[in-house]
Amino acid sequence: MKRVEYPAAIKALIAQLKRMPGIGPRSAERIALWLVLSRDARPGEIAAAISESARISACPRCGFFAEESSLCEICRDESRTPEVLCVVEQPTDILPLERTGMFRGTYHSLGGRISPLDHIGPENLRIEALLERMKIEAPKEVILALGGDVEGEATSNYLAELLEPFPATLTRIAQGLPAGTGLESADELTLSRALSGRTKMAKPN
DSSP states (O other), X not given: OOOOOOOHHHHHHHHHHTTSTTOOHHHHHHHHHHHXXXXXXXXXXXXXXXXXXXXXXXXXXXXXXXXXXXXXXXXXXXXXXXXXXXXXXXXXXXXXXHHTTOOOSEEXXXXXOOBGGGTBOGGGTTHHHHHHHHHHHOOSEEEEOOOSSHHHHHHHHHHHHHHTTSOSXXXXXXXXXXXXXXXXXXXXXXXXXXXHTOEEOOOOO
């Protein structure tokens, strides 16, 4: 006797949900059935939101989230000072800093950090774009807001060497950030203290 399976549409939905990070087969099945059976699911609205998200791309200047290849909201804000540039690993690191309400400069997302074990080298990051911004925008201070783990430290040191010829003061957030962690795990108060307590980095000899 043939075994009964879900209809093809539900099976396809489960297969797509399983592709998402952190969602295994059982979770994918539960979500799919909730979308199909729950009166509150409103799958049409969810599908529309997913479709709209396809318009999101990386800001060509800083790497944060922007719509349809235009500059992001931060880069369009003329009230921000271009004299202070904060370098972060990922675009998702920008929002925690923004929520502190303390920083009114600009950002630059590297898109990752140097990690030889993951086959990620400087050429895989937005470092060339950072150097171009240094030449064009000439900020007076560059804040390295990278993680305190081994890869974050290696990336900070690498950038310190590259930025040495520029006259900008090089600082890094330090106070309040526990070693071995990234910005995404820190609360707003901790990040506020880290920004206000940033320290000047010595340029390499």
